[in-house]
Structure formats: C-alpha cells, structure tokens
Amino acid sequence: MSNLDEENNILIDTVREFCEKNIDEKKIEEEKIGKNMNSLLASQGFLGAKIGDKYGGSALDDTSYHIILEEISKYSPSIAMKIFMINSLYMPAVINTEYESILSDVSSGKVNVSVDFMNDKYSLDYNSNVSGIIKNILNPDSKNIVLFDKKTIIAESPFKINEKDFMGFKGLKFGDIELDNKYNVVDDKNRKEDIILNSYNDLSAIALGIISGAINKAMEYSKVRTTFGAYLKNYEPLAFKLSEMHSKENILRSILYNNLDKYYTFNFAMDSIVEIARFSVNIHGGYGYFKDFGVEKFYRDAVILKSIFYGNEQLRQLSNHVYSEKLNFI
Amino acid sequence: MFEEYNDYRKTIRDFALKEFTDGVAAKYDRDEEYPDDLRKKSLSLGIIDMQNPAKILIAIEELCRIDAGLGISVTTPYFGAEVLMLFGNDEQREFLNDVYSGKYILGLGVTEPSGGSDVAHIKTTATKKGDKYILNGSKMFITNGAIADYLVVLARTSNEEKPHHGLSTFLLNTKLNGFKANKLEGKLGVRATNTAELTFNNIELSKDDLIGEEGKGFYYIMTFFNISRIYVAAQALGIAEGAFDKILNYVKSNEIKDENTMFGIADISTRIEASKELTYNAASYLFKFEPRPQLTSMAKAYAGETAVYSSEKAMEILGVNSLNENVERIFRNAKIMEIWEGTSDVEKLIISRFILKGE
Numbered sequence A: 001m002s003n004l005d006e007e008n009n010i011l012i013d014t015v016r017e018f019c020e021k022n023i024d025e026k027k028i029e030e031e032k033i034g035k036n037m038n039s040l041l042a043s044q045g046f047l048g049a050k051i052g053d054k055y056g057g058s059a060l061d062d063t064s065y066h067i068i069l070e071e072i073s074k075y076s077p078s079i080a081m082k083i084f085m086i087n088s089l090y091m092p093a094v095i096n097t098e099y100e101s102i103l104s105d106v107s108s109g110k111v112n113v114s115v116d117f118m119n120d121k122y123s124l125d126y127n128s129n130v131s132g133i134i135k136n137i138l139n140p141d142s143k144n145i146v147l148f149d150k151k152t153i154i155a156e157s158p159f160k161i162n163e164k165d166f167m168g169f170k171g172l173k174f175g176d177i178e179l180d181n182k183y184n185v186v187d188d189k190n191r192k193e194d195i196i197l198n199s200y201n202d203l204s205a206i207a208l209g210i211i212s213g214a215i216n217k218a219m220e221y222s223k224v225r226t227t228f229g230a231y232l233k234n235y236e237p238l239a240f241k242l243s244e245m246h247s248k249e250n251i252l253r254s255i256l257y258n259n260l261d262k263y264y265t266f267n268f269a270m271d272s273i274v275e276i277a278r279f280s281v282n283i284h285g286g287y288g289y290f291k292d293f294g295v296e297k298f299y300r301d302a303v304i305l306k307s308i309f310y311g312n313e314q315l316r317q318l319s320n321h322v323y324s325e326k327l328n329f330i
Numbered sequence B: 001m002f003e004e005y006n007d008y009r010k011t012i013r014d015f016a017l018k019e020f021t022d023g024v025a026a027k028y029d030r031d032e033e034y035p036d037d038l039r040k041k042s043l044s045l046g047i048i049d050m051q052n053p054a055k056i057l058i059a060i061e062e063l064c065r066i067d068a069g070l071g072i073s074v075t076t077p078y079f080g081a082e083v084l085m086l087f088g089n090d091e092q093r094e095f096l097n098d099v100y101s102g103k104y105i106l107g108l109g110v111t112e113p114s115g116g117s118d119v120a121h122i123k124t125t126a127t128k129k130g131d132k133y134i135l136n137g138s139k140m141f142i143t144n145g146a147i148a149d150y151l152v153v154l155a156r157t158s159n160e161e162k163p164h165h166g167l168s169t170f171l172l173n174t175k176l177n178g179f180k181a182n183k184l185e186g187k188l189g190v191r192a193t194n195t196a197e198l199t200f201n202n203i204e205l206s207k208d209d210l211i212g213e214e215g216k217g218f219y220y221i222m223t224f225f226n227i228s229r230i231y232v233a234a235q236a237l238g239i240a241e242g243a244f245d246k247i248l249n250y251v252k253s254n255e256i257k258d259e260n261t262m263f264g265i266a267d268i269s270t271r272i273e274a275s276k277e278l279t280y281n282a283a284s285y286l287f288k289f290e291p292r293p294q295l296t297s298m299a300k301a302y303a304g305e306t307a308v309y310s311s312e313k314a315m316e317i318l319g320v321n322s323l324n325e326n327v328e329r330i331f332r333n334a335k336i337m338e339i340w341e342g343t344s345d346v347e348k349l350i351i352s353r354f355i356l357k358g359e
C-alpha cells in the first residue's frame, strides 16, 4: 500500500518503541520539552534527522524523515513540531551560510533555535540591529532565530521574551519577543515562501500522525465503550464515519509515501485533519473534553496547524499550481 | 422575536462587556477557577427569573457571546431547578427561592462514569430502608459538583423489567455524610465552570428528599432536558456570535476583501441566523407551555454544531492572528456544546423518534 521497504518498517518499529517508552504528552504539555527529552531525541538522531553527518545529524532521506514525523506526532505533536522546525525550516535557511556550523549543536540538542514564520515586518538598521516585535513565536528560548523580512536574517540572543499560554503544540514554549538584537543576513531574498513550500510533505507527515493518533484512539474506544447495551462500533453513524476517516488516513499515507504531488497531498491532509480530530473528541463523549484521555490535544493541534500553515495564501498557490499559471485573483 | 427584551439584552451585554474583560476571562480560564465574585455580581441583573424564561435565554446568549466560560458559570447555579419547580412539593419549591436569590448553588447529577447518553441504565442506587433511602454510587462530570449546596440526583430505587421505570429523583444536601466531590481538572474549555466526579457512600436521605413520585425519575429528567436544552442552544448561539464578532472585527480592521473570505462570512452568518431562528422558535413554544421537544433538540444540535463551525472558522480566517488567547478560548469553549445535555448524536435520535411518531 505505502511503498515502504523493510528498512522503513524497522524504522517505524524503532520510533514507536521509543515513543511508547519515553513520551508522555500530558507531562510534556505541562512541563514543556526539557533537557532530558532533548538529549533523548538527540541521541536517537531525531533532532538532526535531516542534518548532514558532518554536523552530527542523521542525514535521512525524505521517507525516513516523514516516518519519524508521523510516528512521533501520533504521541506528541509538540515534539514533531520541534523536529520539523529544526529540519524543515531552520536548516534550509542556514545551510551553505556561515551559520551552518551551528547545526552540530542543534542536532546534539545543545542549543535551541527557532524560525519566525508568522511575522514579516521588522526594522533593520545599518548597525546590524533589528527591532520590532515578534508576535507569537514557538520556541522563543532560542540561541538565534531566523526572521523573514525583505531578506532572510538571523537575530542573535539574548531575547526579551514575554511568555504566553498557548493552546497548540503546548510542549514548546510560546510567546512574543521584543526585539532589539544584533542580526546577520543569511540570504538577500526572503526565503519564507520557498522554505514553507518545500516543507509541505513534512507538514503532511505531521498531519498524518495527528490524524492517525486521533483515529486510533477513537477506534479503540468504539470497541470498548457501550451505550444502550451495544458497543459504539455497532452504531452505523459512528462506524461509517470512523471507517470513512480510516480510509482517508490510509489514502493520505499512501499519497505521502508514494510522493504524489505535494500540493495535492498537503491539501488533502489539511482538508481532513480538523474534522477527524474533532470526531475523535466527539466519540469519547464527556471524556473527550478532558486532557487525561489524550484526544483533545489532537483537536487543538490540528486546528493550530491549519491556522498557521493553511489559509487563503496556500489555496491560491494550489490553484496557481493546478492552472499552471499565476491567477489574477480579484 | 423577543424584541420586547432589547433593552434588557443591552443591559446584559453591557454587564458582560464591563465584567468579562479579556483579562478576567483569560485568568479564570487559565486557573480553572469558579468566578464566585462574578456570580454574586450577576445576581443584581435579575437573570434568574423563572417567571420569565425568555430573559434567561437572552441573558445566556449575551453573556456567552462575550465569554462562555464565565457566562455559563454565572447562569448555572440554578441548574436542575425546573425539576423541583415542576415536580417538587411545596417545601422544595419554596427552597428554590434561596437558589434564585443566590444563597444556594444547585446542580444536577445524572451522568455516571459508565455512561451519560444511556440515562435509563444508570447504576447509582437509593435503597429504601424504613422511611429512609440509602444512596450509593458515583456521578461523573457534574457541573457545580464541588461547589453546589444541593444537587438534584437521579438514582435507582427499584429493579424493573424496563430499567427506566425504576428511577427516582432526590434533592441531596451536599453536606451530608458520605458525600464526596472530586474536582476534575484539565478541561479543553469552559474552564471557569466547576466540574466534579461525585461519590455517594451510604448517604442517608429522608423520604422528604424524594422529588415527586418514586419510579418517575426518568420521566422527570427527560422533561427537564427538553427544557434545559433550549438554554444550551442559547449558550451555543452566543458562542457562535462571539466567534463571528471576532471575524468581523478582524476582516474590517484589516480591510480584507477577498472573495473566499466573503463567502466564509456569508456561510457563517447564515448558519448563525438559522440557529437563532430555530432556538427562538423552539423557545417560543416552550415558554407558552406547548413544548415541541423535537424543535428544541434541533435547535440544540444545530446551534451546537454552528458554535463549533464558527469558532473553527474564526481560527482559520484569522490564521496566525487567531493565536491570541481571546480567540482560541472561544474555539476551546465551543466543543462542549456538542457534548453536554445530549450529544449531537443523542439529539438526532430524539428528533427522528419524534418525527416518526408524527408529533
């Protein structure tokens, strides 16, 4: 079905085993991803999944990288997001620049880095000073942060962080930063769009993990919970919906690992993720509304993933791609 | 509909705008704390006016439009009152005055760990012993559970061939020996409301604590839900409107004009309008004492789904700008609307049952 070979299957088992043993998402959400978890992720080669071996990374191919993102998302979308930010956003911005050597410390978990993909207006002066506000950034407690202004730049710590509570990817710190920091240019172009575009499949892998995690929970619950003397799985509307969702999950997995058009894959993932995560909450009844049952987190993260990465802009790109021309949207 | 209450509506809205500021709402949400100070303040508004249920409906809608966690918290201290009002004895009805005045907080315990949709199969027992009943069992997800002075409780008093024939309702004083409430934490939304798991360990109830007749409890509770669901529809309507307010504000202040967003605005506002029509229409029958439960269930289910739809749309349209806690809180609050007082699935079962009966 999914075009995965023996080696891929071994990797799947390894990641699952790691997650089963080490990941308690409720704790991660409460305490944030700490030093211990960082070292664990580094020692498994997850933090530097795509970073070259020159910098202590695992230099994995796309399929293996996606397996890691998918499997970890089933347990902890927060950890998957962290890995994604390093490998899909930060690394492409710094590779082949003077910053590239920092990747050693990133893949070994020694330093935290971040990328601001939500804002694009800062003031840069000629003394290499950047000011302005970074609103809503994941991982603000970083050594340096990639920013996209007219150019692609890197701001250097220390950062003045105003930490905030946030409903999604809660394992990562979140907040605003009041910038008054030194910066360096890493590219004369703003590379945000091409970096994000190149990460569509990676985001789809995270989405697939969330979808799969949510459906697994729902299916399991439907087999053990009874109402009116029958298992939930024996009620048509519930079984039909779950089966439909399960088939969507498998279609997504198949198009992702068979490397179909990344625009289509990402659209399919974003189109199904919220509905599926929401339904998983529904089927758990009152329990679904509580953290302890480990399903509402998928709903929160699904909505946040979509809010951040999938809006009108991405739909325009999809349409341009389908029409093979830049459409003149009114 | 209900236009005669426009001034009252405005009074409530002004109260909510003044008291339920973003900072206050965020604080209670973060701390998962019941806003008892706001409950007391809200008493002056005359919301809990059982002679005039339209006022309750409007108050719930307007309060939830500003913040559902706080809005629901201040309007649930009388949750369950209709059971006493309709089926209680004189003394129990008299007692309600102390609930309306804010002296006592009330709650309703039906759901159990083993199930909420399937009310007929609850397991809590009230075993008759002389002229007393001995209450044993547990209840789950009970709103006000850890702060209530009294609870209306459904329990099994006899084992009948049809299980729903063996149920009775009681008014339980939470100070009695054997009562334990364990506050549940970690809710997705409506975090200012108090939710608890309850255990009853050989609680001695007197025969005067029985509400109405023995064996009629299931019927009383179903009658109650057919009323209370209209208030959930109003909660949901308020949440949907609140989400839409955020969208409109964002679209206008950023001068967003693209057609996809315009279509979104049209879709959301249409659904909200339909929810409002359904809710007010069902309410108008109910408030004339001509209840049409299928209409109430339609309103509850549809408004609930609309609250979820609108709040998800707010997250989507505002995109990264939705990441501030005042928008995401609306999203988190909305989901409960599809769960409590009958999940959307249960509402659908009720609707089709009534339609097929030709009522």
Ligand SMILES: Cc1cc2nc3c(=O)[nH]c(=O)nc-3n(C[C@H](O)[C@H](O)[C@H](O)COP(=O)(O)OP(=O)(O)OC[C@H]3O[C@@H](n4cnc5c(N)ncnc54)[C@H](O)[C@@H]3O)c2cc1C
Residues within 6 Å of the ligand: A225, A226, A227, A228, A232, A235, A237, A238, A282, A283, A284, A285, A286, A287, A289, B107, B108, B109, B110, B111, B113, B114, B115, B116, B117, B118, B140, B141, B142, B143, B144, B187, B195, B336, B339, B340, B341, B342, B343, B344, B345, B346
């Ligand atoms: C915050 C909160 C506050 C609450 N407050 C109160 C309160 O004050 N008092 C009180 O008594 N209860 C309260 N509840 C409980 C609430 O009413 C129940 O959670 C709800 O009725 C669902 O029951 P359940 O959780 O047992 O789910 P279940 O009954 O186990 O249902 C699980 C899932 O199966 C679906 N399902 C069940 N039967 C069928 C069927 N025949 N066909 C199709 N689908 C079906 C349901 O829709 C649901 O999706 C509260 C719940 C929460 C979360």
